[in-house]
Amino acid sequence: MSHHSPIGIFDSGFGGLTIFRKIRELMPQYDYIYLGDNARTPYGNRSFETVLKFTAEGVQFLFSQGCPLIIIACNTASAKALRSIQQQYLPKTYPERRVLGVIRPTVESIQDKTSTNTVALWGTSGTVSSQSFVLETAKHAPKVKLVQQACPLLVPLVEAGELEGTGLEYFIRKYWGQTEVQSPRIDTLLLACTHYPLLKKQIAKIIPRNINILSQDELVAPSLADYFKRHPEMESLVTTGGGCRYLTTDQCGHFDRLARIFMGQDISSEKIELKEVKLLDNPRHILLNADNESAPE
Numbered sequence: 001m002s003h004h005s006p007i008g009i010f011d012s013g014f015g016g017l018t019i020f021r022k023i024r025e026l027m028p029q030y031d032y033i034y035l036g037d038n039a040r041t042p043y044g045n046r047s048f049e050t051v052l053k054f055t056a057e058g059v060q061f062l063f064s065q066g067c068p069l070i071i072i073a074c075n076t077a078s079a080k081a082l083r084s085i086q087q088q089y090l091p092k093t094y095p096e097r098r099v100l101g102v103i104r105p106t107v108e109s110i111q112d113k114t115s116t117n118t119v120a121l122w123g124t125s126g127t128v129s130s131q132s133f134v135l136e137t138a139k140h141a142p143k144v145k146l147v148q149q150a151c152p153l154l155v156p157l158v159e160a161g162e163l164e165g166t167g168l169e170y171f172i173r174k175y176w177g178q179t180e181v182q183s184p185r186i187d188t189l190l191l192a193c194t195h196y197p198l199l200k201k202q203i204a205k206i207i208p209r210n211i212n213i214l215s216q217d218e219l220v221a222p223s224l225a226d227y228f229k230r231h232p233e234m235e236s237l238v239t240t241g242g243g244c245r246y247l248t249t250d251q252c253g254h255f256d257r258l259a260r261i262f263m264g265q266d267i268s269s270e271k272i273e274l275k276e277v278k279l280l281d282n283p284r285h286i287l288l289n290a291d292n293e294s295a296p297e
Contacts, residue, residue: 008062013041015194016073017262044126105223
C-alpha cells in the first residue's frame, strides 16, 4: 500500500460532490481523491456493460493512486456495476481493498425515518426505471413502501446554476403534484439523486411542512463513519493528512466552475485519462441493481 492512502470518491460527474462534501465535513482528518468521469457523463442512459466498464476504469485508477477504499458516489454505477466489481474484480485483483456504494446505506437509513412506512423517492429517470431502490428496500427495509417519481429536469437545472427562481419552483410543484397523488400516506421524501441536496431548501419551501426530507449526503456520510467503527482494520489503512485532490476526465475549467456550485468553494482540478480494464468473463450473471456491500459486516 502506498504511504499516501486516501479515500477514493468516484462519480460519473458532479453529483457525487454533494456526498463528498458531507463526508469531508464529518471526517476532515482523512486524505481524499475525488474523480469525476465528466467526459462520459451521464451514465444513466448507458448499458449495464458500458457502466461497468467505465466504473471499473475509474476504480482501477483510484487504486493506482493508493486508495484502499473507494466510495462509488453515483446511483447508476452503484446499481449497475458495484456487485460485479465487489464479487468478481476485487477478489482476483485487489482482495484487501474495498469498494462501497450509496444505495444500500441510503435504504438502510429510511426505515427509522418514516412513521407511515410510506416514502416518496425522487430520482432521475434512469434511477427510477432501474428499480434499484425498490429492490434494495425490499431486502433492507421491507416494511417501507416506496412511491417513485422521476424528476428529469432537476439535474439540468442544478448544472445550469438554477438553484432558485420561478422555473425551479414550477418543476418542484409539478413533481410533487405527481408524487402526492400516488399515496395519501407519504410522510417522507427521499432525494435519491446526488444533485438534489442542492435543492433541498427550495423543495422544503414548496412541499407540505409535515413531509420529512432526506438527502443522500446526510445518510451516506454517517454510514461511512459507522463502517470505519465496525472495520478499524480498513480505517487504519487510510492516511490522515487532511489533503484532497480533484480529478476529472474532461476540461478542468468546466469542472472547476461547476464544482464550485457543489462544494461552495473554489476548486482546482487535474485532468487525467482512464485506461481500459480487463473485466472478468460473464459479469452479467451477477444480479443487477443490487447495491451489496460485500465487505465484512
